Amino acid sequence: MNLIEHRKLKSLFARNKAWAKGMTDKNPDFFNHLSKQQSPNYLWIGCADSRVPANQVVDLDPGEVFVHRNIANVVVHSDLNCLSVLQFAVEVLRVKHIIVCGHYGCGGVKAALDGKKHGLIDNWLGHIKDIYRLHKQEIDAKPTKEEKIDLLCEKNVIEQVSNVCHTTIVQDAWSTNQDLSVHGWIYSINNGLLKELDTKVCDSKMFRHMHSLND
Numbered sequence: 001m002n003l004i005e006h007r008k009l010k011s012l013f014a015r016n017k018a019w020a021k022g023m024t025d026k027n028p029d030f031f032n033h034l035s036k037q038q039s040p041n042y043l044w045i046g047c048a049d050s051r052v053p054a055n056q057v058v059d060l061d062p063g064e065v066f067v068h069r070n071i072a073n074v075v076v077h078s079d080l081n082c083l084s085v086l087q088f089a090v091e092v093l094r095v096k097h098i099i100v101c102g103h104y105g106c107g108g109v110k111a112a113l114d115g116k117k118h119g120l121i122d123n124w125l126g127h128i129k130d131i132y133r134l135h136k137q138e139i140d141a142k143p144t145k146e147e148k149i150d151l152l153c154e155k156n157v158i159e160q161v162s163n164v165c166h167t168t169i170v171q172d173a174w175s176t177n178q179d180l181s182v183h184g185w186i187y188s189i190n191n192g193l194l195k196e197l198d199t200k201v202c203d204s205k206m207f208r209h210m211h212s213l214n215d
């Protein structure tokens with residue numbers, strides 16, 4: 001590592017110190033209180049993209065949102081990492097809302113559509129390609145490449161909301177009337193704003209109804 005890079009990295013510790021001081025200046029008990037417990041209301045499942053940091057875009061402090069991020073915010077039924085986060089959030093933390101948040105211009109979605117080879121990640125992007133095949137006609141009808149990508153970004157969020165609802169974890173929670181809803185949101189990198197997609201699911205009855213409409 002050259003000297004400049006080394007200094008940049010070191011500066012992160014200085015920034016961390018200043019941040020921690022700022023937090024305790026505002027609330028002297030902040031870290032002491034958090035160290036004893038976390039009780040977030042929200043589970044955020046988002047893209048790993050550095051431009052979509054969960055806490056910052058909804059202006060929440062540490063302790064307020066439990067977060068899982070991966071490339072293109074995908075919820076796969078065999079992904080033990082994501083499922084473990086989901087289980088802990090629902091069964092132990094008892095979050096009230098699960099938010100699947102995609103974003104326009106997602107690099108993962110773009111890569112799934114470009115027809116090129118990207119190596120290992122193509123196995124992951126296969127999940128996005130499956131969603132494209134489901135909505136091929138509607139997506140292909142969009143005039144520009146950007147619009148095709150953005151529509152697939154939205155379809156992906158809707159599909160992942162459905163995947164979350166299908167898990168045994170969420171199904172079990174609903175079967176015991178646990179207060180839990182699942183939401184699909186999308187974020188615009190170019191203006192910093194979130195938009196709610198029409199996918200909110202509050203219980204298994206609502207889920208079955210939506211699902212029968214989609215079938």
Ligand code: CO
Nearest residue numbers: 047049106107
């Ligand atoms: Co992305």
